[in-house]
Amino acid sequence: MEYLSVENARSWIKTAALLISDNSGMLSDLDTAIGDGDHGENMMRGFKAIEKKLEAANPATDLSGLFKLVGMTLLSSVGGAAGPLYGGFFLALSKASTGKEKLSKAELGEVLTEGLGDIQRRGKAQLGDKTMVDALFPALEAYRSSDNGDLETALHAAVEQAHKSAEATIPLQARKGRASYLAERSIGHQDPGATSSWLLLQALASACEVSA
Amino acid sequence: MPELVHTGVMKKLINSPQEVVREALEGMEAAHSDRLRINYDPAYVVRKDAPVKGKVGLVSGGGSGHEPMHGGYVGKGMLDAACPGAVFTSPTPDQMYEASKAVNGGAGILHIVKNYTGDIMNFELAAEMLKSDGIPIETVLTDDDVAVENSLWTAGRRGVGLTVLMEKLLGAAAEQKASLAQIKTLGEQIRNTGRSMGMALTACTVPHAGKPSFELPDDEIELGIGIHGEPGRRRVKIASADEITEMLMEPIVSDLPFKKGEDVLLFVNGMGGTPLVELYIVYRKAAQIAQQKGLKVVRNLVGSYITSLEMAGTSITLLRMNDQLCKLWDAPVDTPALRWG
Numbered sequence A: 001m002e003y004l005s006v007e008n009a010r011s012w013i014k015t016a017a018l019l020i021s022d023n024s025g026m027l028s029d030l031d032t033a034i035g036d037g038d039h040g041e042n043m044m045r046g047f048k049a050i051e052k053k054l055e056a057a058n059p060a061t062d063l064s065g066l067f068k069l070v071g072m073t074l075l076s077s078v079g080g081a082a083g084p085l086y087g088g089f090f091l092a093l094s095k096a097s098t099g100k101e102k103l104s105k106a107e108l109g110e111v112l113t114e115g116l117g118d119i120q121r122r123g124k125a126q127l128g129d130k131t132m133v134d135a136l137f138p139a140l141e142a143y144r145s146s147d148n149g150d151l152e153t154a155l156h157a158a159v160e161q162a163h164k165s166a167e168a169t170i171p172l173q174a175r176k177g178r179a180s181y182l183a184e185r186s187i188g189h190q191d192p193g194a195t196s197s198w199l200l201l202q203a204l205a206s207a208c209e210v211s212a
Numbered sequence B: 001m002p003e004l005v006h007t008g009v010m011k012k013l014i015n016s017p018q019e020v021v022r023e024a025l026e027g028m029e030a031a032h033s034d035r036l037r038i039n040y041d042p043a044y045v046v047r048k049d050a051p052v053k054g055k056v057g058l059v060s061g062g063g064s065g066h067e068p069m070h071g072g073y074v075g076k077g078m079l080d081a082a083c084p085g086a087v088f089t090s091p092t093p094d095q096m097y098e099a100s101k102a103v104n105g106g107a108g109i110l111h112i113v114k115n116y117t118g119d120i121m122n123f124e125l126a127a128e129m130l131k132s133d134g135i136p137i138e139t140v141l142t143d144d145d146v147a148v149e150n151s152l153w154t155a156g157r158r159g160v161g162l163t164v165l166m167e168k169l170l171g172a173a174a175e176q177k178a179s180l181a182q183i184k185t186l187g188e189q190i191r192n193t194g195r196s197m198g199m200a201l202t203a204c205t206v207p208h209a210g211k212p213s214f215e216l217p218d219d220e221i222e223l224g225i226g227i228h229g230e231p232g233r234r235r236v237k238i239a240s241a242d243e244i245t246e247m248l249m250e251p252i253v254s255d256l257p258f259k260k261g262e263d264v265l266l267f268v269n270g271m272g273g274t275p276l277v278e279l280y281i282v283y284r285k286a287a288q289i290a291q292q293k294g295l296k297v298v299r300n301l302v303g304s305y306i307t308s309l310e311m312a313g314t315s316i317t318l319l320r321m322n323d324q325l326c327k328l329w330d331a332p333v334d335t336p337a338l339r340w341g
Helices: A006-022 A024-036 A039-055 A063-077 A082-096 A105-123 A133-145 A151-165 A178-186 A191-211 B017-032 B093-102 B117-132 B162-175 B180-193 B241-255 B275-293 B323-331
Strands: B035-042 B043-047 B056-064 B081-087 B108-116 B137-142 B196-199 B221-224 B234-237 B263-270 B296-303 B312-318
Touching: A006 A024, A006 A039, A006 A063, A006 A191, A006 B017, A024 A039, A024 A178, A024 A191, A024 B221, A039 A191, A039 B081, A063 A082, A063 B017, A063 B093, A082 A105, A082 B081, A082 B108, A082 B275, A105 A133, A105 A151, A105 B117, A105 B196, A105 B296, A133 A151, A133 A191, A178 B296, B017 B035, B017 B043, B017 B056, B017 B081, B017 B108, B035 B093, B043 B275, B056 B093, B056 B162, B081 B093, B081 B234, B081 B263, B093 B108, B093 B117, B108 B117, B117 B137, B162 B180, B162 B241, B162 B263, B180 B196, B180 B312, B196 B241, B221 B241, B241 B275, B241 B312, B263 B275, B263 B323, B275 B296, B275 B312, B296 B323
Parallel strands: B056 B081, B056 B108, B108 B137, B263 B296
Antiparallel strands: B035 B043, B043 B081, B196 B221, B196 B312, B221 B234, B263 B312
């Protein structure tokens, strides 16, 4: 498959809602260990609100409009740190895909990199701080270095890397967010934000597989 | 297949975990409609006479579960509006934006924000939206928790007990029609001269989580907790009230440091599940320690004012005082949870 279409993007969001809902207990359990135990619930509330809007009579019909709807809805329904971070991520995707009907492999890479950039700016997190950046950053590197593959292969590589990288947050000491208050006691637990980032990429990859 | 099995039963006076915040707001409306108005979508609480012309609008907010903070402090002499998030979750930018517009009396808006990653980001977004509307907006942070030792490698110190004092003192200044710049300066002064630390005897249970936020053996306590059921920095064996009070007072006094001869406000706060009789036992010792250190307690507050659901425990806050702050503290306040003068 060569391009991400609006249909793929819509399917991405619907699959994400499903994956988040199926794994909300796991996300909240991870958050209970080093945070306040609500990451799954908050993300589920956000994606349920998006689903409701997508079912509405006049949903967004272009990529930029769809990502904007997702971003604004996450901003106004998730709260916590995840709301502005993932909300800002999708708003950056919206901005970067303005005027485009579909995204090539390279374009999708650029658009996702803009999204990651927004998360880094807003959250001020560096690689290794035990945050969603730890899953997204290496995943996008893997995506870009999958140079002879198509979109699907590159996304598959990104998901594999995100999975590995999310698990690799276990031995890290948190330096950002609420987990940072635990200092060395944050070591030994997987970061919930890195885990939900992996799930979002997984949803994107499977949305592109379905239509292939 | 359900993957999560909860052992133990959550006993709470709720109807549904998802409706906790909305139903509590409906209750506040029923109880306090003489003082407050409630907006539900987006959710915020405003004083009934808002916007007050020519007065700086004071807006705060945060996750629910800390009651009476912040909604209980909306009213004359304190906050103009409060935005409740889900339990222990920052509210969203649309709430702060709409609440700020609803209390904009033409003299600008001040946001009082506790230093948590989520709160900061959501309030920042709201402030950006207000700025683009041309509404003057300033922000004052609280980050008074001395339990966060290495603030360079964390999200910084948490905003805890000082937030209540900040809202009272700035609320009084705003009521006296101080300017936005004056209130911001006063807020920074309070931020720089107040320190807190807390401890927990038990964890608490977030309604939608359905189980305690951390496991605490029967004979241990958490020292240096925040207000979100997150574990503290250090776990120690249970001790007497006097010993625990010493463990809290020492780091507070030595951090600023508070010096011999200074006037202070001493605030002993309950975390939600600790009775007032125990808080007075803590206050007794805290006042003795203050006296031993040559501090003069010129004002005080004892009670559960910033809580962590049903957590048992206490936090202590010290704030350096002067004549101006004493006058602001004594100024009339008329809110559901704080009322005098």
